Amino acid sequence: MTRDKIEEIKTKFLEEIKKEKSTERKKKICKKYIEEELSSVFCSLKELTSEKKGEIGKMANELKKIILEEMKQGGEKNRKEKGKIDVTFPGESPQIGSIHPLTKLQERCENIFSKMGFTVVEGPELENEWYNFDALNFKKDHPVREMQDTLFVKQKNRENLSEKEKLLMRTHTSCVQVRYMEGRKPPFRIIVPGRVFRNETTDSSHEINFYQLEGLMIGEKISVANFKSVIGYFFRELFQSDVQLRLRPSFFPFTEPSFEVDVSCSICKMKGCSTCSHTGWIEIVGAGMVHPNVLENAKVDSSKFNGFAFGVGLDRVAMIEHKINDIRLFYGGDLRFLKQF
Numbered sequence: 001m002t003r004d005k006i007e008e009i010k011t012k013f014l015e016e017i018k019k020e021k022s023t024e025r026k027k028k029i030c031k032k033y034i035e036e037e038l039s040s041v042f043c044s045l046k047e048l049t050s051e052k053k054g055e056i057g058k059m060a061n062e063l064k065k066i067i068l069e070e071m072k073q074g075g076e077k078n079r080k081e082k083g084k085i086d087v088t089f090p091g092e093s094p095q096i097g098s099i100h101p102l103t104k105l106q107e108r109c110e111n112i113f114s115k116m117g118f119t120v121v122e123g124p125e126l127e128n129e130w131y132n133f134d135a136l137n138f139k140k141d142h143p144v145r146e147m148q149d150t151l152f153v154k155q156k157n158r159e160n161l162s163e164k165e166k167l168l169m170r171t172h173t174s175c176v177q178v179r180y181m182e183g184r185k186p187p188f189r190i191i192v193p194g195r196v197f198r199n200e201t202t203d204s205s206h207e208i209n210f211y212q213l214e215g216l217m218i219g220e221k222i223s224v225a226n227f228k229s230v231i232g233y234f235f236r237e238l239f240q241s242d243v244q245l246r247l248r249p250s251f252f253p254f255t256e257p258s259f260e261v262d263v264s265c266s267i268c269k270m271k272g273c274s275t276c277s278h279t280g281w282i283e284i285v286g287a288g289m290v291h292p293n294v295l296e297n298a299k300v301d302s303s304k305f306n307g308f309a310f311g312v313g314l315d316r317v318a319m320i321e322h323k324i325n326d327i328r329l330f331y332g333g334d335l336r337f338l339k340q341f
């Protein structure tokens with residue numbers, strides 16, 4: 001089999017097709033070329049050297065494409081002319097979507113926490129001020145209320161409404177803590193994944209919405225050691241690496257004491273890289289022991305029960321894992337980006 005032979009088949013095919021007027025007969029010609037000429041070309045490939053095989057195989061495939069295209073056009077024309085469906089007509093394979101990288105990550109997190117006995121809980125994205133701020137110990141005049149740039153919902157006579165009637169887009173998933181604890185008896189072990197909203201100007205690291213995963217564990221005599229153990233297991237499983245943790249003091253209204261958790265950079269093994277800003281550590285979790293006021297607001301006896309809560313930004317974790325440098329890619333709907341997952 002040679003290049004010339006294939007060129008010859010191609011010329012012969014195109015000539016025959018050109019001469020033929022009837023789409024029915026054109027289709028027969030296409031079938032004949034695929035079943036006879038092309039199949040003998042493909043059969044003869046095994047006798048060639050691997051270099052030749054690649055070259056001739058490629059040409060034969062190109063010719064096959066031309067013939068199939070001709071068949072398809074004929075089929076379409078035929079269908080339009082007769083209004084019939086040609087069942088022998090080669091089908092079009094449908095485009096299959098893929099699971100969004102954030103959904104994939106969320107599912108992985110849910111599996112890891114499920115193994116530790118955590119229940120996955122969800123709550124509303126349109127929240128009221130009571131659950132988003134007041135129940136979580138944000139004082140009325142507290143600067144944190146201003147710090148969180150919130151998307152408030154326009155309502156008539158808003159100033160005269162109660163905190164439970166004033167609506168906003170939730171700024172964190174922590175509101176679900178109180179919603180869940182109300183009317184239930186401890187111990188609790190839950191995670192709350194979900195979408196949250198901020199009134200941000202978008203750039204490569206800020207979006208108007210993003211995904212959080214909140215965790216809460218309440219019981220008798222829960223300590224920071226329990227938290228370190230749970231969060232350590234989570235990150236070791238997630239990154240499939242023996243990560244180290246570092247706790248630094250911080251402030252959140254709903255926890256006391258509060259801390260930021262840094263995870264050792266598994267990309268550079270703590271040698272320093274752009275992901276960890278050359279520090280060897282990645283700031284990834286906000287956490288703390290749940291403030292007694294939050295427990296009381298949720299009707300849980302704070303003299304008997306205590307526990308910890310934490311929040312992880314899923315977008316940030318996915319960006320670190322896949323070395324994605326722009327958060328907006330998650331929400332842009334660009335298929336070139338999404339097809340990589």
Ligand SMILES: [Zn+2]
Pocket residue numbers: 265266267268269270271272273274275276277278280281
């Ligand atoms: Zn690093």
